[in-house]
Each structure stands twice: as C-alpha cells, then as structure tokens.
Amino acid sequence: MDKIAVEIIELKIIKKEEVVLWIRMGRNGMVFRQGTGKLPSINTQVQAQFGHNIWFHSLITSLPDNLFAQPILPKPAISAASHAGYALKFYSDCDTIPSGGLHIEIAPNSAFPHPLQPLLDEVKAHMLSLTDTMYFDGVLYAALGYKSNLLPLETSVSVFDSSSEKKQELERYLLQLVQYYGPSALKKHAARKLFALDDEYYLLQIQNAAGTDALHFVPRNHIHVTDSEQNTKTAKEAQPRKPWWRFWK
Secondary structure, three states: OOHHHOOEEEEEEEEOOEEEEEEEEEOOOEEEEEEOOOOOOOOOEEEEEOOOOHHHHHHHHHOOHHHOOOOOOOOOOOOOOOOEEEEEEEEOOOOOOOOEEEEEEEOOOOOOOOOOHHHHHHHHHHHHHHHHHHHHHHHHHHHHOOEEOOOOOOEEEOOOOOHHHHHHHHHHHHHHHHHHHOOHHHHHHHOOOOEEEOOEEEEEEEOOOOHHHHEEEEEHHHOOOOHHHHHHHHHHHHOOOOOHHHOOO
16 A cells, blocks of 8 residues: 555554553544553553644654555464564554554564564554653543643543552553653653643642652642742842843844
8 A cells, every 4th residue: 555545553462362552543643542562451541632643644754665565464363372463554544444564473482583573663662652641641641530731632541440440550550661661751751741630730740659659749839849949040030131132142
C-alpha cells in the first residue's frame, strides 16, 4: 500500500498470552494506548482525540517506505510458550481489515534474534516516547479522577469495578514507569501541568516515596513558597526594567 493512504498505525505486543502494549495512532489525531510493554500487564486503556496529528506524522515519516510496499505477512500462531508476539498493522480509510503490516513470534530460548525484531523494537520505542505523557495522564485520570489540562476534551479511559482495583493498577503502572525510565520519570511527567477535579485545579508534587504515596495533589492556590524562592522573586521584581525598545541590546 502507499504510505500516503495509511490512516491508522497499530502496534500490539503479546507476552505469555497477555497484551502488554497496544497503541493505535490515526491521521485524524486519534491516539489509543494500553500498557507499557512489560509484565504484569497494565489494563488501563486511554483514548484521546487531539486537534493535531503531529505524533502520527512523526511516526509514519520515520518508517521505511518498503515496509508499506508489501502485503501483511501471515500471522503466526502465538503459543503460550512464546516469549513475545509482535503485530504492526496499517489501515486505510478506517478499514477493519489491515491493508499492510507484519507479524512475528519471538521464541523464548532463541540463539538468534528475529531479523525484523530490531525494526519493531525501534517502532515500539518511538510510539512509547510519543504517548508516554498522555498515558501517564490517562492512568491518573482513570485511577484517581484528576484530569490533566494536556488531555483533550474528548478523552475516554477504562472504568474499574472497585477502588482497590484502581489502586493496584496504578501501583503496578508507577512501579513499571520508574523501573523503565528511572526515579526522575514521575517528576518529568508531573511538571508544568494542572489537574482538574470537581471544578478545582491542582498541581502534582512528587514526594520521596514509592508508588501512589509519591503523588501529592496540591490546590493551585495553596502552593507553599519557601523563603529563598520568595527572596529571589522579590529581588527580580525590584530590578529596574529596560524599556521595551531596548530589549534587543
């Protein structure tokens, strides 16, 4: 198929018969994600309709043209003993049947990697990097009800049966996030955002703790300013301002 005809790109990874990562990106700005690529699987699903297709464009332009020139490869039987199964699919005109793509199965004790695995691992890393912030916000929204200002109005998330199920899911996700990216990942995803809950707005502060104990939502109007921060702010305000016509100097 022609690359320009692709409307949706989908990646699904299965490990030990569990879907560990499922991402769909549409040319129309639709983004869907479930999971982190790790076990135990994260079942929270997040779908958002953005007013741009920057992520889709970034992804599709990074893929080699010859990948779209061949028909979809036959799907292998993903056995329970398999280490992993990858499926990369391309859809045109919102078809339910993919127009192109590939499937591979990774054997658990294989001495040689599948020749297509490096390409799929690169696609996986790219799609994760594009959607990590959205998924972080979506998981918090599903588990705690706080909605980030970066999530569009048209955002839907999974509904859980109980508060204990929500907490367990959030704990697993936060643990995997820290294991994959390091302790600074939480602060990175929490920075420069407002979270809305019951018509109130909050900032997310990350505490030196594990799991959900690290998350601390503070009302926007109740942020504590330290003496050093206040002194710095006062000093900056006391500095004489240059006339606007001299800013270039």
